[in-house]
Amino acid sequence: MKDEKIKVIKDESTPIYKEWETWARKGNFRVEGYQFVRAPCGPGKIEDAKMGEFMLVNRPHGALYTHSYGLVSKFFQGLIDKKLYGTRCPKCGTSYCPPRMHCWNPVCRVAETEWVELPLKGMVHTFSVMLFSADAFLEMLPFVLAYVQVEGSDTTVPMQVVTAPTNVFVGQKVEIKFRDRRMGELMDMYAVPVEGQKIPKDSCLNNPEYLKDLERDLQGTYAYLEKRFGLKKEDIEKRWKK
Amino acid sequence: MSRVAIVGGGIFRGDRFRYENAEEGVAIAFRDLLEDTPELDPQDIEFVMMSYFSDHLNQQLCMGWIIQDYLGLHRKPGYRVESGGSTPLDAIINAYYLIKSGYYDLILVPGWEWMSEVDTATTNEFIASASDTDWDFTVGGYYNGYYACLETRHMQLYGETVEDLGRIAVKNHNNATHNPYSQWRSEHGTEYITLDDYYTDRIVAWPYRRMNCAVISEGACCLLMASEEIARKYSDTPMWFEGVGLGTDSMRPGDRLADWPYRGVYPEDEKRYPENVKKPKTPYPDMANFGSLREGAVTAYKEAGIKTPVREIDLAEIFAPYDGVELVLYEDLMFCKRGEGKIMIREGIVERSGELPCQTSGGLTAFAHPVGATSLMQSLVLYWQLSGRIPEKFGDKTLQVPDAEKALTTGHGGTGCQGGVIVYSR
Numbered sequence: 001m002k003d004e005k006i007k008v009i010k011d012e013s014t015p016i017y018k019e020w021e022t023w024a025r026k027g028n029f030r031v032e033g034y035q036f037v038r039a040p041c042g043p044g045k046i047e048d049a050k051m052g053e054f055m056l057v058n059r060p061h062g063a064l065y066t067h068s069y070g071l072v073s074k075f076f077q078g079l080i081d082k083k084l085y086g087t088r089c090p091k092c093g094t095s096y097c098p099p100r101m102h103c104w105n106p107v108c109r110v111a112e113t114e115w116v117e118l119p120l121k122g123m124v125h126t127f128s129v130m131l132f133s134a135d136a137f138l139e140m141l142p143f144v145l146a147y148v149q150v151e152g153s154d155t156t157v158p159m160q161v162v163t164a165p166t167n168v169f170v171g172q173k174v175e176i177k178f179r180d181r182r183m184g185e186l187m188d189m190y191a192v193p194v195e196g197q198k199i200p201k202d203s204c205l206n207n208p209e210y211l212k213d214l215e216r217d218l219q220g221t222y223a224y225l226e227k228r229f230g231l232k233k234e235d236i237e238k239r240w241k242k
Numbered sequence: 243m244s245r246v247a248i249v250g251g252g253i254f255r256g257d258r259f260r261y262e263n264a265e266e267g268v269a270i271a272f273r274d275l276l277e278d279t280p281e282l283d284p285q286d287i288e289f290v291m292m293s294y295f296s297d298h299l300n301q302q303l304c305m306g307w308i309i310q311d312y313l314g315l316h317r318k319p320g321y322r323v324e325s326g327g328s329t330p331l332d333a334i335i336n337a338y339y340l341i342k343s344g345y346y347d348l349i350l351v352p353g354w355e356w357m358s359e360v361d362t363a364t365t366n367e368f369i370a371s372a373s374d375t376d377w378d379f380t381v382g383g384y385y386n387g388y389y390a391c392l393e394t395r396h397m398q399l400y401g402e403t404v405e406d407l408g409r410i411a412v413k414n415h416n417n418a419t420h421n422p423y424s425q426w427r428s429e430h431g432t433e434y435i436t437l438d439d440y441y442t443d444r445i446v447a448w449p450y451r452r453m454n455c456a457v458i459s460e461g462a463c464c465l466l467m468a469s470e471e472i473a474r475k476y477s478d479t480p481m482w483f484e485g486v487g488l489g490t491d492s493m494r495p496g497d498r499l500a501d502w503p504y505r506g507v508y509p510e511d512e513k514r515y516p517e518n519v520k521k522p523k524t525p526y527p528d529m530a531n532f533g534s535l536r537e538g539a540v541t542a543y544k545e546a547g548i549k550t551p552v553r554e555i556d557l558a559e560i561f562a563p564y565d566g567v568e569l570v571l572y573e574d575l576m577f578c579k580r581g582e583g584k585i586m587i588r589e590g591i592v593e594r595s596g597e598l599p600c601q602t603s604g605g606l607t608a609f610a611h612p613v614g615a616t617s618l619m620q621s622l623v624l625y626w627q628l629s630g631r632i633p634e635k636f637g638d639k640t641l642q643v644p645d646a647e648k649a650l651t652t653g654h655g656g657t658g659c660q661g662g663v664i665v666y667s668r
Contacts, residue, residue, distance in 0.1 A: 029301065039261045043254065043270045045422035045637070054261035061301055069376065094500050094523070098377050104492075105502040125499070126398070126529050128390030129448040130382060134367035137382035145387045145447075147496045147529065154523050156496035158381045158391075165448075170398040171520070186380045204397040205448070210404055217445040 012183075013066075020064040033058040069184075071101040074115060076184040084120055084176060084189070086153050087113035097153035120176040122148040122191065125156045129165040129205075129214060131221045139229055141236075142221045144168045148191055150176070161191045165218060166211050168193070169203035245470040246341045247480035248666070250279035251622035254354075255423045256461025256610025264294075264305060264356045265312035267462040271615075272313055272352065275464045281476050282466065284313070288346040290320030293333035293353035294614035298368040300356055309352055326372045327563060328660040329353070330617035331653025335486050335662055337467045347469040354462035355612035365458055372656055374494050385563070386455055388657045390447035392495060393566030396530040397449065399516055402569060402584035404449055408440040409587045410565040411453040411607065417594060418604025420640040423619075425457050426608035449566070453607060456563040461612035463619045479629035481621075484648065484665040485546030489537025495529050495657040498522075504533050514580040526580070527658075532567070534661030535652060536574040542663040543576070546648075552577045552591070555665070556646035557599045557627060559620035561654040563606050568592075571652065572600075575663070594641060602627065602641045617653050621664070624649040628668035 035056045040049035069076050075098070078085045086097030091108040097118055103111045127146035130137075137143075144165055147156035159176070161168055174191035182188040199206050205214075225231040252274030254260070254267040262270065276282060290313075292306040302308070306322040323333040330353045337349040357365055370384035378388065396402070412435055418424035419432040435453075443451040466476060473480040492498055499522035506512070508526045515525040527533040539551075548554050558575075562568035569583040577598060578586055586592050592600040603609040603623040606616060626635045628649055632642035646668070653662035 037261065039259065040257075041260070041262055043274055046255065046424075046428045047422065052261070056261070059301065067376075094502075096497075096500075098494070098496070104497075105500075107502075125496075126391045126395035128387050128394055128450075129445075130387050130390075131444070131448075132386070132446045133363070133382055134370050134379075134384040135361075135363040136367060137384075138363060140382050143382055145381065145383055145391060147391055149499065154500040156499060156529075158378055158383055158496055160381055170394065186377065187382075202398075204394060204401075207404075210449075213441065214445060214448055220444060 016064065020062070023062040024064070026060055026062060029059055029061055031057045031059055072099050075099050079178070079188040080182045080184050082178045084118045084150065086116055086118045086150065088116050089113050095153045096155055097150045098155065098157050116152070118153060119151045122150040122174050122176060124161065124168060124170060124172040124174060125149045126170055127161065127168050129168070131217055139225070139231065141225060142218055146191065148174060157186070159186060159189060159191050161193065163193050166205070166214060167199065169199050169205060171200065172197060243342055244344065246338050246483045247468055247470070247473040247477070248465055248621060248625050249468045249473050249477035249480050250275050250282065250466035251618070251625055252276070252278060252464045253423060253619060253622060254462040256459035256612045256615065256619070257425050257428050258458065258460070259358050260356070260460040264300065264354050264462070265308050267460070268309050268352045268354050268464065269312055271462040271464045275466060279466060279476050284315065287315060287318060287348055287350045289337070289340060289349045290315050290318055291333050291337040291340075291349055291351045292320060292322040293330045293351060293618065294322065294355055295324060295326060295329045296355070296368060296613070298371065299365065300359055309354070313352070315350065325660045326655030327561060327613060327616075328653035328655030328662055329614050331561065331651070331662045331664065332488070332660070334465065334467070334617060334621060334664065335488060338483055338486055341467060341469050347472050349467045351465040351467060351618060352462065353464075353615035353618040355614045356460045357458045357612065358460055362458060377494055378496070385657075386447040386450060388495060389564040389566065390450050392529050392657065393449055393564065395528065396566065396570055399519060399528075399530050400581040400584070405437065406569060406584045406587050407449060407454055407565045408437050410568055411440050411451070412437060413587070413593055414565070414601045414605045415453065415608045417602050417641060418608035420636060420638045421604050421609060422636055422638070423610070424604045424608055425459055425610040426604060450564060454565040456606035456611040457608070459610040459612040461610050461615050461619070463615040463622060465618050465621060479668065481625045481628050481666045481668060484667045485542040485544065485548070486662070486664050487538035487541025487545070488662045489534035489541070490660055491527065491532070491534040491658050493656065493659055498524070498527055498529055500524060501527065501533070508536065511580045531570055531580065532574045532654070532658035532661060534658050535571055535654065535663065538652070538661045538663035539575045542665050546665040548665060551575060551650070552598050555598060555648050555650045557602060557624070557643045558650040559603060559605070559624055560600055561606065561617060561620065561652045562601070563611065563654065565607065567654065568600065568605070575650070575652070594643070599643055602643060617651060620651050621666070624651060624666055628666065
């Protein structure tokens with residue numbers, strides 16, 4: 001091996017390192033604020049509680065992780081190039097998307113798998129309509145989270161399905177699209193339903209009562225987004241192509 | 243080999259905010275145990291098996307050392323067990339193995355979690371870092387979303403309804419109104435709820451409403467475990483371990499369509515896959531059932547000699563962070579066949595007046611869910627149940643299951659990545 005040192009081939013990191021420099025200083029466990037509160041406390045049942053005084057401190061902590069995607073880096077590089085890859089075990093034939101570089105079928109004795117390019121087509125295996133989420137995704141709400149079986153794969157990959165939340169169903173055929181801004185993460189791609197499909201009668205969400213309640217609470221989520229982030233419903237629908 | 247028993251317990255009630263810090267909460271739970279177990283000299287404790295889930299939530303690694311130190315038990319051997327939501331059950335099972343193997347006779351199991359130092363969305367985010375952060379978390383998933391997807395799949399395959407999920411929620415919340423240690427009662431009082439209340443509750447991740455999801459809590463619990471030789475020194479009513487079992491499944495639920503280690507292991511369940519749905523390579527568990535819990539149940543029932551769980555077990559405290567998990571586990575714990583979970587709730591079998599009451603405590607959605615303490619709290623309730631002490635402990639006899647002899651509890655981590663089952667007897 002001639003070229004035996006670690007060498008950066010492409011670098012989209014420098015700006016974020018600079019931006020995070022200030023964050024790292026903020027997130028230094030230093031106390032940035034405090035409160036005194038009176039609150040129920042003590043042993044026993046609810047009715048045994050007494051009032052006590054406590055001091056609370058605000059202590060931030062931020063960090064920038066630099067994480068390797070390892071041997072499946074090719075998959076994420078593929079996303080940047082608008083291609084979808086999976087892997088296939090040459091011994092048992094199982095196709096994996098998400099890819100794994102070693103087959104998990106115990107009879108294959110950790111065989112190395114081979115890369116295959118997959119079509120940008122799949123099927124919704126299961127889904128949820130998300131009306132609340134973790135911090136990182138609040139501004140994406142509301143969205144359909146689905147596990148999609150990409151054509152030719154034996155496993156499923158989670159992705160968001162861009163459609164009216166009341167339209168999704170198990171077995172729905174989808175096309176996989178890529179966003180304009182791609183960073184090499186699953187969010188670089190999303191699914192849209194293939195046109196002209198009818199919602200099956202036996203779809204578990206296809207019940208007028210369920211849809212009515214879902215509509216009601218979707219309005220609540222839109223109101224929350226406008227109040228917290230100033231996002232209008234129309235803006236929310238436009239954000240996908242970016 | 244010696245039998246093993248739970249011979250005492252103490253609780254520091256879980257609630258949304260508790261401002262005593264973790265070591266103080268654990269100390270209060272330990273003092274509660276000492277008051278209930280006058281024969282216990284803390285110096286006799288031989289090992290401390292500590293249970294807490296997250297290092298992120300409190301900006302503190304190795305909190306177990308703080309706990310041992312604060313309780314004055316720091317000369318003793320001890321370590322921390324961690325396996326997501328299964329943490330507290332695995333801690334109990336670890337202590338069981340150590341006593342069973344003859345290494346120790348008396349082990350203290352303290353468990354705790356302080357989950358409200360960051361806001362709710364951040365708590366969700368920290369917990370979600372127990373899922374695959376390259377492949378599951380990055381698309382906006384977190385546990386409400388993953389579990390909702392799992393429940394949607396089961397619903398599509400086996401036809402339970404939103405009403406069935408609502409019935410489980412109503413059952414558990416109404417049980418919790420009789421539990422004076424429950425977070426639901428602390429926040430909402432003792433009035434019963436109905437299905438109508440359930441329908442007005444906000445959907446967070448369809449098909450789940452807020453009431454279907456585990457609460458965020460701060461709280462602590464301590465259990466005392468002993469070998470047969472010394473158990474009766476501490477308790478007149480030891481709760482014996484009859485069988486334990488552990489199991490695991492894939493990290494990512496989406497991979498369970500080609501879940502090779504499960505292929506052909508449960509042929510009956512594979513056969514019960516509906517004809518009109520495209521079959522994955524491995525039809526059980528798919529993204530519908532929990533293979534890890536099935537593995538745990540099979541092992542535990544074998545050790546306990548249980549043949550027909552629904553008849554032989556008198557009550558269960560299931561670790562169900564979502565109500566669909568409870569319904570699906572009726573199947574994986576073999577209370578009924580795959581696809582029949584809905585019948586268990588529709589026919590009232592799991593109500594407190596039914597043949598196999600589940601979650602008399604209120605469970606994770608209504609009792610409390612300070613992760614590292616949760617299974618300890620559920621086992622403590624079973625200890626009180628099997629010794630007939632619910633009226634004394636709760637000041638209310640409603641939840642007491644009369645003459646209960648055998649009880650079951652489970653642990654559940656990740657998206658069913660880790661599972662465990664314990665069968666107890668009085």
